[in-house]
Amino acid sequence: MIMKVPLSSPDIVEKDIEAVVGVMKTRFLSIGPKVVGFEKRMGSYAGTKYAVAVNSGTSALHLIIRGIGIGEGDVVIVTPFSHIASSNCILFERARPLFVDIEEETLNLDADTVEEKLESMSGKELARVKALLVVDAFGQPADWDRFKEVGKKYNLKLIEDSAEALGSEYKRKRAGSLGEVGVFAFYPNKQISTGEGGVLVTDNEELARLARSMRNQGSGESGEWLDHERLGYNYRMDELSAALGCSQMERIEEILEKRAKVAGMYGEKLAEVEEVQVPFIAPYVSKMSWFVYVIRMDRGINRNKVIKYLNEEGVQCKPYFTPIHLQPFYRKMFGYKEGDFPVTEDVAGRTIALPFFNNLKEEQIDYVVEKLKEGIKLVVSE
Numbered sequence: 001m002i003m004k005v006p007l008s009s010p011d012i013v014e015k016d017i018e019a020v021v022g023v024m025k026t027r028f029l030s031i032g033p034k035v036v037g038f039e040k041r042m043g044s045y046a047g048t049k050y051a052v053a054v055n056s057g058t059s060a061l062h063l064i065i066r067g068i069g070i071g072e073g074d075v076v077i078v079t080p081f082s083h084i085a086s087s088n089c090i091l092f093e094r095a096r097p098l099f100v101d102i103e104e105e106t107l108n109l110d111a112d113t114v115e116e117k118l119e120s121m122s123g124k125e126l127a128r129v130k131a132l133l134v135v136d137a138f139g140q141p142a143d144w145d146r147f148k149e150v151g152k153k154y155n156l157k158l159i160e161d162s163a164e165a166l167g168s169e170y171k172r173k174r175a176g177s178l179g180e181v182g183v184f185a186f187y188p189n190k191q192i193s194t195g196e197g198g199v200l201v202t203d204n205e206e207l208a209r210l211a212r213s214m215r216n217q218g219s220g221e222s223g224e225w226l227d228h229e230r231l232g233y234n235y236r237m238d239e240l241s242a243a244l245g246c247s248q249m250e251r252i253e254e255i256l257e258k259r260a261k262v263a264g265m266y267g268e269k270l271a272e273v274e275e276v277q278v279p280f281i282a283p284y285v286s287k288m289s290w291f292v293y294v295i296r297m298d299r300g301i302n303r304n305k306v307i308k309y310l311n312e313e314g315v316q317c318k319p320y321f322t323p324i325h326l327q328p329f330y331r332k333m334f335g336y337k338e339g340d341f342p343v344t345e346d347v348a349g350r351t352i353a354l355p356f357f358n359n360l361k362e363e364q365i366d367y368v369v370e371k372l373k374e375g376i377k378l379v380v381s382e
């Protein structure tokens, strides 16, 4: 019998519904107390002085790039192995993403390779590099002490794309607070969801002030509706989303525990599957907040055929991620090609994101693992 197991599934409880319906009964559907409350909660959770809520993680990243003054001709170092927004936000301001390859084990940017790249640059090239945009891939914090060293040495801003890492810790410090500014995102596959939404967290008062203005059409300090001090956008988070976010944050510890339990079960059950490599968590990660559960197939196994088999058997799964530099418009804009970032390409050709969400049941995990084994057997025997 085929069991349908989705890739992800939001975890909405009665209290969440009540919180959203409660907002619908008030006059404030946008620009009201829920966003303010959500920002307080997110800032205190991340351990930063300021939090600015917006309508997506992508918007938060865009406001950061603009807010720290990155513009045409500037260069930002970033990973090619991430959600495309990590790099697109740089293009929004006509700056250039400079990709550097990842570490094979953690899937995060390799600080040594970043340093080598910077060392190899001429003075003129180096002068254009303004920031390191470091992603905590799949929720795992990068090696931030190293990135801080490199950032200091080359006088670069440190942006943390912690969109996938809400609740993770690097040496007991929470993700989001590891660079000068961080981001969380709340699409429904994330640890908590607001439907769509994001938040920027920072100790930098000026950056928070600019982001607050730019998310709201460049409004001025007066807050007057039709006063605009600078170019801005409508990146506001609405009150319904913020109410859902606040309500979800009340269960954050429970949510993270549930996800850790699911990851733990996968880890145990997959230990016996020789052809599969489970996620590696670096020793400096003092707490892992699981965003997705991404395995790697051994080289030589046709990953796409395994995915096809799993999909046919009702298990929704996906390759995660396609390298950003190989997306058609990046190839066209910058001339990137296969072979440019070998570690990223090798890993990206072998990954499978398995179904992963808070309430995934053991019998579903057993089914996924069983079908995975069958799929591998089939592909190997071909």
Ligand SMILES: Cc1ncc(COP(=O)(O)O)c(C=O)c1O
Binding pocket: 055, 056, 057, 058, 059, 082, 083, 085, 086, 135, 161, 162, 163, 164, 185, 186, 187, 197, 198
């Ligand atoms: C690492 C990373 N950065 C940025 C984003 C963009 O967030 P959003 O989808 O909320 O715009 C995501 C979304 O999944 C992400 O995973």
